[in-house]
Amino acid sequence: AKLRGRNRSHYFSPDMADALYRKMTLRHHLSLALEAESFELYYQPIVDLKHGKLKGFEALIRWHDEVLGQISPSEFIPLAEETGQIVPLGRWIMKTACKQLAKWRKRYPELPPYIMSVNLSRAQLQSSLAPTIESILRRYCIPPAQLAIELTESAMLQEFDDAKQCLEDLASLGLELYLDDFGTGYSSLSQLQDLPISTVKLDKSFVQGEHKSSQAIVEATQAICEKLGLKVVAEGVETLEQLHYLQRNHFDYCQGYYLGRPMPAAILEERQFQLLNS
Ligand code: C2E
């Protein structure tokens, strides 16, 4: 389908047609998947470096579609955000993560109070969110301190006042707020101070040294967060060298393939929640 106009920028290329077709297909399958609940959550360890033990997990969604195969959340989460499907999907994610944590608490009462960390999208920051989460926590008898919410900087800064109210409601439930992908957005540090954030997750691009100034940013982030009384999680730790570097720089928490990939609940159970590289 070529709709060649006078202006070259209106040229509708086969690539664009493919992309649009892919999007429409995904959208359709996404609504079917929502009904069939054909999603799964994986859990990636977050490690307490100072004590060499597990701090908790980040829940990460996986979608295997019978027809389309495995689809990355980086592709379908933005789409679900566009269509609003993220609201029911997000509710399913929150419920499933809490249900899993409740199961573990019951089956392994000797385990420490691991923190379950759940990603939220901007569209989920509605006034109904806090009451929804509160009732999920109550239903599964989960102490609010064992739940954390991850949000990106850009999500917090859009319509700042509304977002702020919602985040304050969440914080007053007693759960922790993590600022995700730190360093990639545009927040000012004063705004961060204005929000009830407990923890900053430093984006993996800095940990992996993709930028020339990565090292300076890693070290400055740690220093500022320490002064502000914020905890820091370094994301994307893939090598022992990176781990040692973060240890030397007094990072509290780390997450990455080197310490553990996102995995199904059953695998974590099989490993008895032991860290492979401790
Ligand atoms: P994110 O929240 O920044 O999640 C971290 C991503 O980095 C995950 O990708 C994780 O698998 C990956 N990762 C972890 N360790 C390493 C590492 O050492 N190296 C590298 N290269 N990558 C690592 P994933 O699972 O594909 O998710 C991508 C993004 O999709 C997430 O980024 C998040 O923005 C979104 N997402 C995933 N699950 C959910 C969800 O349940 N709800 C919402 N709203 N968004 C989600």
Ligand code: CA
């Ligand atoms: Ca995250």
Ligand code: CA
């Ligand atoms: Ca992140």
Ligand code: CA
């Ligand atoms: Ca990200």
